[in-house]
Amino acid sequence: MKRPLCPVRRAFSPWDDPGEQPLIEFRNISKRFGSFIAVDNLSLKIFKREFHALLGASGCGKTTLMRMLAGFEEPSEGRIFLEGQDLTGTPAHKRPFNMMFQSYALFPHMSAARNIAFGLEMERLPALEIKKRVWEMLSLVRLEGFAKRKPHQLSGGQRQRVALARSLVKRPKVLLLDEPLAALDKKLRENTQLELMNLQEQMRMTFLIVTHDQEEAMTVADRISVMDKGKILQNATPGEIYEQPASRFVAEFIGDINVLDGQITTKQQRNVRIFSSVLGAHLDVRYSTPAKVGDSAALAVRPEKMRLSLEKPEEPETNAIPGEVWDIAYMGDVSIYHIKVAETQTLRAIVANTSRLVERPITWDDQVWLSWDSDAGVILTR
């Protein structure tokens, strides 16, 4: 597939339009297994042509939520709507969704082509039509030469593509992807992520993906719902989730972040000053927050927004604190510097290795200045 690496997306944000009817709506959904609460009074709207990701650690309820949509589980409370119609009581085989299973769940006794045809046969389409659409799908996933192979004669990547073709061939209202790429190696996974995005654009379909891999969610999704303990902690675009995390959990779950606990000392609209008792210093940050003067709050800064220098930077609106290089993790493209800024506090800064590493300008035990712009930080109150 020769396509641009990042398909150009036009501004797509139906969730900001209050008049837009959601395709799928979870309304106050709860699911209990015995005394275990898998999903806890959760509400979520998914819009047409959206690529939505449910992101969370295992056991957070994301898979249960998807299985309730597919009809494999009935919610203990609440309702699920499809285009405003209540889905409660509709059995799985009558719901217009198709799932791509984590294990792929290909029928081992059927060839690749028969697997893909299975769903169409259920619709009792004419044989010629089925054949045509199966071939369309096989060519879409580039498996024309493997139509007659049984699943056990296919490689992991090929099986994954058969599973994808099988779930797409019925043109479902929503394609459900349950950890679809977990079994693939890193390179193949990254390629497949891009293919999934292209496919979703091309077929103008709605995708719902369940994943524990935050990079995967960030890459493919229009919006991400970060879940923990059966609740959605934040539902926003990847950019918002990364740059304006709603809580400490979200901030720490997505990527790496330095968190400094402190107290708000002054506040003038967006200009906030936080006192960190660990550092014994006042730190400036420009960020909208409902917190008031005197509230305890945490200042969080992503490591790639931190700068390192041997001299104290003199620019205005910059926070600078002295420290000592404690550790350096060389990753190839970047190095992560662990800077000890106080007896009980180290902060991480990511420095791009822009030239070949012969002699580091900053190395172990150096006394350095760690600085960041007041725009770089985020205030976390939860």
Next chain:
Amino acid sequence: MNDPNLSPTSLTRSETVPALRHEPEAPENAPTNPRGTWGRFALICLPYFWLSVFFLIPFVIVARISLSEAAVAIPPYLPVIEWEQGLIGLWEAAQRWSFENYIWLIEDDLYWKAYISSLQIAFISTFLTLLIGFPIAYGMARAPRVWQPTLIMMVILPFWTSFLIRVYAWIGILKIDGLLNQALAFIGMIDEPLVILNTSIAVYIGIIYSYLPFMILPLYSSLEKLDTTLIEAAQDLGCPPLRTFWRVTIPLALPGMVAGCFLVFIPAVGEFIIPDLLGGSSTLMIGKTLWVEFFSNRDWPVSSAVATVLLVLLIVPILMFQRHETRRNEGDT
């Protein structure tokens, strides 16, 4: 020789020394080690030895007797081969071999009727065992994990009692004033007692009861391996539950079904105890005919011919079963 333990120890030590000297120290020489080759040879020979002693030789003896004639003697047949006369004796004996017993089997309709009736009874009871065994195996495979060992245990439990005693027990259940008739009369379902014992129904009941575990266990092992997400996948693709059963569950349980059917069919054809105890004189089965020929008529040659033909008849399904098993094992890898 003050210490009695001393001398055996020194003996073993001196014994191991020459053996050690022969053994090459380098590990890469190990495959050429003659002892290793012999060990492997002995290992391969063992099952062949077992098969020839307990299967091939008895079969040859039976086949030999079937070529003889009945006689008032001990053993009650004319000798077929006179070993004392060597190869010439063998040649002379071979000229005297008679296939009369086999011709007799065709001429007297008792035998082929018994064969056909045996095959029919075995076939029908295999089918009924499958019908009964499938839901049981399915229920076991879908039961909570912690329950499954107990359920398997319950299927195997009857084997702890003698097969003969269990078949005898069915007489007590099925006879005119037996448990079944008493129970049915008690709940008012029947006025007249049902005549089940000494009919073919009793034989079917006996065979199904006795061989049900052989059907359930392979079926269970197939169904237990069946991934439930496949069922979900079928439903997700728009397949209603009953159709899912036909299109997904049955095809994937097929290896277990085939294995179970062979395991029931093959022994059921030659079954002797069940028709003898439960079937009375009304059911004709080849196992029983063979018994009568052997012990009542004391016609060893004819009964040997009956046994040989039965074996040849069963070789076809046995070979089919083995091919099926090989293919199944290949499919697994």
